[in-house]
Amino acid sequence: MAKILFKKQLSPAVYQIRVEAPLIAEERKAGQFIILQIDKDFGERVPLTIADADTKEGSITLIFQSVGKSTKQLATFEVGDDIPVLVGPLGTPTHIEKYGHVVCVCGGVGIAPMHPIVQAMKAAGNKITTIMGARNKDLFLMKEEMEALSDELILMTDDGSLGRKGLVTEPLKELCEQARKPDLVIAIGPPAMMKFSALTTKPYQIKTMVSLNSIMVDGTGMCGGCRVNIGDTVKFVCVDGPEFDGHQVDWENMMQRMNAFKDEEDESVHRFGTHNANHKCRIDKMTDDKIKENEKGA
Amino acid sequence: MSNCDTLHTLDAEAKEILAKINARTEPLKKSDRLAIKPLAMPELNPSYRARSMDEVSCGFTESQAMAEALRCLDCKRPFCVEDCPVHIDIPAFIAKIAEGDFKGAIAKIKETSLLPAVCGRVCPQERQCQLNCTVGKFHKDVGKSVGIGRLERFVADYEREYGEIVVPEVKAPTGKKVAVIGSGPAGLVTAADVRREGHEVTIFEAFHKLGGVMRYGIPEFRLPKEIVDREIETLEAMGVQFQTNFVIGRTRKLMDLLHKDGFDAVFIGTGAGLPLFMGIKGESSVGVFAANEYLTRANLMKAYDTQNADTPMWHGKNIVVLGGGNVAMDAARMALRLGAEKVRIVYRRSMAELPARAEEIHHAQEEGVEFCILQNPSEILADEKGRVRGMIIDRYELGEPDAKGRPKPVKLEGQSFEMECDTVLVAIGNGSNPLISQSTPDLKVNKRGNIELSDEDRNKTFVEGIYAGGDIVLGAATVILAMGEGRKAAKGINEYLASK
Numbered sequence: 166m167a168k169i170l171f172k173k174q175l176s177p178a179v180y181q182i183r184v185e186a187p188l189i190a191e192e193r194k195a196g197q198f199i200i201l202q203i204d205k206d207f208g209e210r211v212p213l214t215i216a217d218a219d220t221k222e223g224s225i226t227l228i229f230q231s232v233g234k235s236t237k238q239l240a241t242f243e244v245g246d247d248i249p250v251l252v253g254p255l256g257t258p259t260h261i262e263k264y265g266h267v268v269c270v271c272g273g274v275g276i277a278p279m280h281p282i283v284q285a286m287k288a289a290g291n292k293i294t295t296i297m298g299a300r301n302k303d304l305f306l307m308k309e310e311m312e313a314l315s316d317e318l319i320l321m322t323d324d325g326s327l328g329r330k331g332l333v334t335e336p337l338k339e340l341c342e343q344a345r346k347p348d349l350v351i352a353i354g355p356p357a358m359m360k361f362s363a364l365t366t367k368p369y370q371i372k373t374m375v376s377l378n379s380i381m382v383d384g385t386g387m388c389g390g391c392r393v394n395i396g397d398t399v400k401f402v403c404v405d406g407p408e409f410d411g412h413q414v415d416w417e418n419m420m421q422r423m424n425a426f427k428d429e430e431d432e433s434v435h436r437f438g439t440h441n442a443n444h445k446c447r448i449d450k451m452t453d454d455k456i457k458e459n460e461k462g463a
Numbered sequence: 464m465s466n467c468d469t470l471h472t473l474d475a476e477a478k479e480i481l482a483k484i485n486a487r488t489e490p491l492k493k494s495d496r497l498a499i500k501p502l503a504m505p506e507l508n509p510s511y512r513a514r515s516m517d518e519v520s521c522g523f524t525e526s527q528a529m530a531e532a533l534r535c536l537d538c539k540r541p542f543c544v545e546d547c548p549v550h551i552d553i554p555a556f557i558a559k560i561a562e563g564d565f566k567g568a569i570a571k572i573k574e575t576s577l578l579p580a581v582c583g584r585v586c587p588q589e590r591q592c593q594l595n596c597t598v599g600k601f602h603k604d605v606g607k608s609v610g611i612g613r614l615e616r617f618v619a620d621y622e623r624e625y626g627e628i629v630v631p632e633v634k635a636p637t638g639k640k641v642a643v644i645g646s647g648p649a650g651l652v653t654a655a656d657v658r659r660e661g662h663e664v665t666i667f668e669a670f671h672k673l674g675g676v677m678r679y680g681i682p683e684f685r686l687p688k689e690i691v692d693r694e695i696e697t698l699e700a701m702g703v704q705f706q707t708n709f710v711i712g713r714t715r716k717l718m719d720l721l722h723k724d725g726f727d728a729v730f731i732g733t734g735a736g737l738p739l740f741m742g743i744k745g746e747s748s749v750g751v752f753a754a755n756e757y758l759t760r761a762n763l764m765k766a767y768d769t770q771n772a773d774t775p776m777w778h779g780k781n782i783v784v785l786g787g788g789n790v791a792m793d794a795a796r797m798a799l800r801l802g803a804e805k806v807r808i809v810y811r812r813s814m815a816e817l818p819a820r821a822e823e824i825h826h827a828q829e830e831g832v833e834f835c836i837l838q839n840p841s842e843i844l845a846d847e848k849g850r851v852r853g854m855i856i857d858r859y860e861l862g863e864p865d866a867k868g869r870p871k872p873v874k875l876e877g878q879s880f881e882m883e884c885d886t887v888l889v890a891i892g893n894g895s896n897p898l899i900s901q902s903t904p905d906l907k908v909n910k911r912g913n914i915e916l917s918d919e920d921r922n923k924t925f926v927e928g929i930y931a932g933g934d935i936v937l938g939a940a941t942v943i944l945a946m947g948e949g950r951k952a953a954k955g956i957n958e959y960l961a962s963k
Binding site: 206382385392393399421429430 | 672709740746747749752753755759760765768772774775776896
């Protein structure tokens with residue numbers, strides 16, 4: 166059981182909570198995640214990346230979007246309530262070293278898992294350019310924290326209400342075209358965003374890591390549900406990942422697998438009743454033309 | 464037991480046998496005992512149970528158990544005891560049943576076994592205690608051996624239902640602390656045996672519920688979870704501590720338990736939690752699941768209860784299971800219960816080589832699972848959405864025996880065909896989960912990732928104070944073998960702590 170110490174609604178469908186988890190706070194490293202259940206008997210296992218940790222308080226910070234039945238229910242938990250099941254830290258930590266110039270591309274709730282990576286990459290002596298995308302100015306998470314950590318912060322909105330109007334892949338492409346190319350790109354966000362970020366950097370042969378959020382059950386390598394094709398091999402996101410070389414990921418299969426239970430999930434949300442925040446990520450609508458355009462530009 | 468329509472007939476038959484014997488004046492001779500027909504297990508009707516999570520086997524009645532017990536010859540050299548991985552004094556407990564002393568019988572079993580209600584249900588008895596039974600040998604049919612497993616189950620259930628569960632005695636506190644990693648059969652046995660000596664024991668479990676494979680793997684219809692709960696309560700009553708949602712290797716490093724947390728010894732019983740796949744084209748298609756995932760969703764996460772469970776279940780209609788072991792049988796039978804219209808098992812050897820328990824194969828057949836033997840897929844086919852639509856199946860014949868003595872399947876060229884299906888469940892075995900070995904560099908592991916032992920009689924690893932047993936050492940095996948390993952490890956730990 167993990168007590169909720171703090172809760173804040175960041176946007177209509179996004180929440181930040183800090184929960185008591187002293188051992189996880191002590192052991193966790195950038196890139197790792199936890200699994201929680203909102204009910205011990207019938208709850209599903211929900212993986213969430215650790216956004217931050219405080220070893221003094223013995224707490225971890227989680228940021229989640231209330232999209233499914235469980236996350237909607239979690240959003241109703243208040244300070245002082247216990248999360249019945251919380252286990253972690255899971256996954257292989259991000260490989261941190263001094264690369265030189267690291268470009269961190271993140272969007273939506275993907276900003277939360279990027280935060281500890283930016284922290285660690287900065288601490289390792291890297292120059293950090295962060296590109297953050299959101300639909301509008303009100304939906305940026307951890308903007309101040311990311312601004313403080315980054316040498317350069319580029320904000321992108323769909324409606325132009327803050328920063329530039331457009332998609333995160335646009336400034337990413339510009340950075341790739343500079344004479345001094347980035348040494349590493351990390352992209353975290355909706356699958357389509359990661360896919361197109363990887364496609365953007367591929368022609369420039371810039372190593373691009375992505376953090377995959379496949380469907381998983383146990384999170385310790387036991388069920389194999391989270392497997393993804395990486396090049397010619399099959400890897401488990403929960404133990405081999407969540408981070409992989411974006412140029413090697415079989416995105417089509419990964420996205421198909423993520424939708425495996427779509428009907429059941431919709432049904433579950435419907436039964437739960439609160440049918441709100443029907444969020445649709447704009448980048449999901451990116452067309453094949455855009456890919457071709459990206460490829461042509463290379 | 465209301466749906467068990469054969470129960471009354473079978474019970475009446477048993478009563479008749481007992482009445483005849485009780486009417487006798489002279490004692491039973493060996494030939495009399497051999498003349499008693501094996502008592503049949505009352506079971507739910509196959510068409511009913513194939514759509515229900517209720518336990519398939521209903522268990523012997525008192526009369527049936529007493530009649531079956533009379534079949535035992537009380538051999539001078541009891542092969543059954545030799546072949547039992549934990550060496551239960553089988554003739555002694557059976558003699559107690561024959562006398563009607565069921566409490567005495569269970570006490571006898573519990574001298575050496577911790578989980579009789581589980582073992583009576585899931586042990587492959589025909590390959591262990593019942594394999595060399597003199598009665599079976601006499602009838603030249605291992606199926607006619609004394610029903611040791613059924614009798615074991617009967618007395619364990621009797622104790623749970625009618626009596627008080629006897630909590631094993633715990634010696635005075637020693638001040639020593641032992642960590643047990645994993646709450647499956649190996650861990651539970653180790654915990655109990657170490658706790659008996661007066662040491663403090665904490666079991667660390669990665670999942671939110673205890674029991675390991677008995678919880679997430681073996682389905683409700685074969686091993687009701689209530690039984691697992693009761694067995695674990697006995698350990699709680701002994702003062703064993705449980706720490707769920709705790710992944711050793713992640714939440715805490717194994718060596719930290721010894722160096723920082725004050726544990727004097729550690730037992731690793733993490734099981735064989737790494738599903739193997741075929742490595743064929745199309746295996747990542749939507750609708751291909753490791754049996755582990757399918758069963759974990761259904762059992763641990765209760766996804767079969769679609770009204771209450773949040774974990775979604777995959778509802779295939781035309782399901783193929785790859786593999787022929789107990790996990791394959793469990794997955795196939797679970798698929799029927801989840802509403803599949805057609806369930807096939809595809810296995811590359813013949814019926815005789817199926818590694819599953821005879822009873823599971825028999826039950827699966829009765830329930831309508833089809834067996835496609837001497838077949839194996841070479842590719843899984845998907846539709847334009849990436850969902851399974853079928854498989855390319857190759858045909859095989861049996862060739863020369865392999866290193867293990869099993870005939871090697873040889874592919875028949877030019878006989879491949881397409882098999883239609885919407886779901887593929889892969890149940891071809893498990894490797895060992897690398898979480899602990901990766902984060903504990905001093906442990907020695909073999910090529911397959913199994914932890915190597917420096918002392919096999921005590922299940923001691925190459926690191927002082929660390930013991931290991933069950934599937935993480937053996938590779939995928941059985942509940943009872945894991946228990947036997949736990950017993951040896953506990954002996955090793957108790958000796959080690961006594962010398963410290």
